[in-house]
Amino acid sequence: MKILVCVKSVPDPTTTFLINAAGAGYEESGVVFGVNEYDWYAMEEAVRIKERVKETEITALIVGPLRAEAALRKAMTLGADRGLRIDDTDQPASDALAVASLIAAWAGDRNFDLILAGVMSQDLQRGQTGPMLAQLLGLPCATMVVAVKWAEDRRSLICERELEGGLRERIALPLPALLTVQSGLNTPRYASLTNVLRVKQLSIPSIPASSLGPVKKCEDLLRAFLPEQSAACEFLEGDLDRIAEKLVAKVRQRVPVW
């Protein structure tokens, strides 16, 4: 079985963001990047399949500049066999269709049985790349997957998607297929030392985005700005005791629950 896991390198969510010089995104210098949280669940699920299905090979892929390789390697330490980076330095794949079309161009004739991706990226939170990739490759797709098991015929997957209010939808997808996975699908393992050392020694090939055809676009990011601290939010300051006192008084005034 051939599995492709799509990974994204994202800023640490606790970053204090600054707007970049172009005014159309966040300033990347000084920001610590890591693996998109949802991609850990995708990688873990791939490794679990590999443990059950003989001759499974896991390829991990990332689209991004050289700095993205670190996140790819980190994700691979769960147990991916090989990695690949599509280098978009020369023509940045700024939106989801750009990324999806690059991956589709590369993966098109490589016959993956299963493609796994996180439900969305923690930074841009669009949730578009996975489903768009499925559409471009003509694959069935399930998003927001919180449970996966094999159907009896072993040629399709039974997935549970999480809907609003905890309702779950059960669907069967024939392979090949693409799943985007939600947190809670599994508990990602800690990487074994063997895998950490193995991945460290692997070379990660990169191929230029320009070799995969023109980069497409599906939206223009015109402006980014820091939201004004909600005028409604009043910050309470002072020492702990003083803040607690202020808080109790203010709450009593507005909603007398104590």
Add this chain to the structure above:
Amino acid sequence: MVGGSGGEILVVAEHHAGQVKPVSLELAAFGRALAQATGKTATGVILAYPARPLAESFAQASGLPVLALENENLSCYNAEAHLQALAGLARERKPALILIAHTATGWDFAPRLAAALGASCCTGITGFKIGDPIRFLRGICGGKIMTEVAPIADTVAVVTMMPGAAKPKAPAGAGSVEIIHAEVNTAGTRTLGYQEAPPRSLDLAKAEVIVAAGRGIGGPEHLGLIRELAACFDRGAVGASRPVCDAGWLPLEHQVGMTGQTVAPRLYLACGISGAIQHCMGMSRAELIVAINTDPGAAIFNVAHLGIVQDLHRFLPALIAKLRERKQKKL
């Protein structure tokens, strides 16, 4: 590619268990406001089988003229059937915009619809700004940054609206209904059914005060503080953000947000919660929101009324002591 020069906005409704979802009426209000501001017309779309009862219900509640796409395969949501039917309709009517709710369903098919049509795609937007081009607002990086995005010129735009971005409006009168037979086949994905959430022993909706724990509490060993604070109130309960339930620190029934419970207590104390939009959707109607977080840039402060930038492990004991002191004075 479908040219997006037309003057129509298609508003795609959702339904479950024979009912139009409430979010579809928010979407209709959003679509109507957008149509009014841009000189376009808004048309409702519903995919169902049988289609008439749901189409009439949507036309009546939204006031929009409704096109109902009918086919046996559309009796419940199936991504492929939805895609085929909607792509067919879009190719025929060449709308300027297709509006979809950013729900687990809308989010599932919207990006695929856009890719199938060669359309633009803007997901999870919370508002719009009139201009040329029209701009949609979207929060990124956990709400720490706001962005304005625009569809690519001369394409149809597939846009998903965050639930809560518009308030439903009572229409002047019911819209008309047109039933269209849709050609769809579903060779690939099969919908097997739905599984209701397990019954809850905890009904957060009844709580007057919710003390909610986020990832920022650090670990399950710190839940004692949260419980202690909740116990300071006669009708206090413990809530949680998604990461806390995913990690198994608290059972799922405590989860507040899009995929958890929607609550509107008198007081919501968010402890170590970053304020992801999915969480805020579940608690923004609380009467008073107090946020405690060490990160002054956390998005939770954008929805909170009172903010405290402190380590909750130090602040909560001080608060609990203060509350107990008061209680004793009262006795």
